[in-house]
Amino acid sequence: MHIPDGFVPPSICIAGYAITGGVTWYSLQQIKKDSNPQKKIPRASLFTAAFFVASLIHIPLPPASIHLVLNGMMGAILGYYSFLAILIGLFFQTVMFQHGGLSTLGINAVIMGIPALFAYHIFHFNNRSNTRKKIWTQVLAFCAGAGSLILSATLFTVIIITNITSELDAQTEINAIYLSLISYVIQAIIEGAFTVMLISFLEQVKPEILRQ
Amino acid sequence: MTNRHKLNYLASFLLFASLGFSRQVLAHGANIVYQQTPAIEVKATYDDGKPMSNAQVVIYAPDNPAIPWLKGKTNEEGKFSFIPQSNISGNWDIKIRQSGHGDIISIPWQTENVASTVESRDNMPNSSNWLASANNNYNPIQKVVMAATGVWGFIGTALFFSRQKSS
Numbered sequence: 108m109h110i111p112d113g114f115v116p117p118s119i120c121i122a123g124y125a126i127t128g129g130v131t132w133y134s135l136q137q138i139k140k141d142s143n144p145q146k147k148i149p150r151a152s153l154f155t156a157a158f159f160v161a162s163l164i165h166i167p168l169p170p171a172s173i174h175l176v177l178n179g180m181m182g183a184i185l186g187y188y189s190f191l192a193i194l195i196g197l198f199f200q201t202v203m204f205q206h207g208g209l210s211t212l213g214i215n216a217v218i219m220g221i222p223a224l225f226a227y228h229i230f231h232f233n234n235r236s237n238t239r240k241k242i243w244t245q246v247l248a249f250c251a252g253a254g255s256l257i258l259s260a261t262l263f264t265v266i267i268i269t270n271i272t273s274e275l276d277a278q279t280e281i282n283a284i285y286l287s288l289i290s291y292v293i294q295a296i297i298e299g300a301f302t303v304m305l306i307s308f309l310e311q312v313k314p315e316i317l318r319q
Numbered sequence: 320m321t322n323r324h325k326l327n328y329l330a331s332f333l334l335f336a337s338l339g340f341s342r343q344v345l346a347h348g349a350n351i352v353y354q355q356t357p358a359i360e361v362k363a364t365y366d367d368g369k370p371m372s373n374a375q376v377v378i379y380a381p382d383n384p385a386i387p388w389l390k391g392k393t394n395e396e397g398k399f400s401f402i403p404q405s406n407i408s409g410n411w412d413i414k415i416r417q418s419g420h421g422d423i424i425s426i427p428w429q430t431e432n433v434a435s436t437v438e439s440r441d442n443m444p445n446s447s448n449w450l451a452s453a454n455n456n457y458n459p460i461q462k463v464v465m466a467a468t469g470v471w472g473f474i475g476t477a478l479f480f481s482r483q484k485s486s
Contacts, residue, residue, distance in 0.1 A: 113414065113423045149477035156473035160466055165367040172367045203465050204457075205422075206366075267419035274377050274387045275416065283418035 108176060108263050109162075109200070109215055112208030115270045123214025130190055130221065137187040150316070151188040154181050158196040162206050166297070173294045178219045179255030180302040182226030183248060184309070184316065189223040190216070214266065222258035226251035230306075244310065244317075245303050252302025253295040260291035359426060360400040363393055363415040370397030374417035381409025381428070403428050 138144050158177050165172040181189040194216045200206040207215045230251040264284055271277045309316050363371035372395045380388035380403075393399045393415065403411055410425045457465065 110419065111422055114416065114419070114421070145480055149481040152473045152477040152480070156470045159469055159473065163366075163462060163466055172365075172369065174366075199469055203469060204462070263419065274390065275375050279375060280416070280418070287418040 108218060108259060109197075109207035110211045110218070110263070110266070111205075112210045115211060115214060115266065117210075119214055119266065119270060120210045121213075123211065123217050125213070127194065127213040127216040127220070130217075130224075131194065134187040134190045134224075138191075147185065147188050151185050151192045154185055154189075155192040155196045158193060159199050162200055163204065173290055173297075175294075175298060175301065176219060176256055176259065177298065177301075178223040178259060179226040179252035179298055180305060182223030182255055183230035183251040183302060183306065185223075186227045186231075187224070189227060190220040193220040193223055218262045218266070219259050222255040222262070225258055226255035229254060241310070245307060248303045248306040249299040251299075253299030256291065256295040256298045260288065260295070264288065356402055356405075358400050358402045359411070359413075359428075360398060361413055361415065361424065361426075363397045363399075363421070365420070370395070371415060371417050371421070372397055374415050374421065377414045377416075379412040379414075380404065380407050381411060382407050384412060 138147075141147070154177075158181060161175040161177050163174070165174050178189070178193055181192055185192060194212075197207060197212060197215050197219065201209055201212060230247050232247060267284060268281055271280050306317065361376075363374055365371060371393055374393045374397065376389075376391045376393060376399045377387045378389040378391075378401060379386070388404075388411075389401055391399055391401070399413075399415070408429050409427070411428050412423060412425050414423045415421045
């Protein structure tokens with residue numbers, strides 16, 4: 108899901124950086140509203156490490172293989188820190204392993220970071236009290252994990268399809284992209300289940316992490 | 320008509336027939352020549368090592384990087400071969416793409432080095448030695464060490480911000 112250098116026109120790269128800059132500013136404004144903004148930094152740093160490593164771990168899913176993105180899980184647990192964590196994780200993935208590109212860092216952050224904020228709002232829907240039923244928490248955790256990945260895949264697909272250059276056989280490329288959507292659906296289910304497991308574990312051992 | 324006249328007619332007919340159909344007769348022959356020329360072979364794989372089979376390949380010549388010089392598709396092994404135009408030196412850019420994934424590699428090509436390239440290829444131990452990679456082709460151990468250093472950096476950040484403040 109990482110767009111490499113040279114695959115989208117410069118206007119998309121600049122727009123990606125502009126949107127990322129705006130969302131980063133907004134996230135920092137929201138973080139500043141916390142009574143102790145530094146309190147969640149250790150947690151955000153550890154999840155950034157998980158996001159950074161997840162792209163290197165390939166899960167075989169015949170006929171291809173997938174790697175977890177974990178943006179939905181990060182959004183549900185980190186809130187507005189998740190966008191910054193994903194941006195930093197993407198930067199290190201780019202410079203160390205060439206996953207994505209520096210010119211497309213902004214648009215990749217949009218593709219994976221904004222769905223994380225969506226996951227945050229989904230998961231914390233009606234979460235202001237401690238009266239939420241356990242099954243309801245698990246359903247929202249699954250929706251956050253799976254829905255975030257589906258949204259990322261949709262953004263990726265739309266950006267790629269609308270920017271196929273004329274030298275490529277557009278129909279062949281579109282067919283290949285539609286075929287890859289099947290694996291994204293399976294990946295979304297896996298990420299949703301993974302998010303449910305982690306949220307259920309945290310509910311047992313440290314429930315205060317999951318409260319706003 | 321005497322026998323001599325008959326022979327003259329026959330000789331004339333055979334002469335005209337041989338002249339008239341000479342090209343057609345020669346066209347039945349075949350002539351195969353060969354020359355040894357260096358080609359570039361690229362191989363595209365996903366991160367997990369799976370070949371990018373039937374991926375689209377677009378090649379740009381050094382003298383015109385805006386217009387594709389050649390288009391094609393990789394084979395089942397993710398390989399694609401082409402012979403660069405011998406009189407164009409510079410960087411040949413090769414874009415390989417499939418379902419939004421792929422990469423671009425820039426291959427330097429010097430016409431005066433063509434002969435030496437052939438010689439050096441003969442000395443190569445096997446044809447699977449790839450000269451360069453679009454993204455640094457780290458081996459698994461290098462990747463693990465790099466990932467570990469990155470993770471340690473994040474853990475260090477977490478430890479720094481979670482330290483107990485001295486009173």
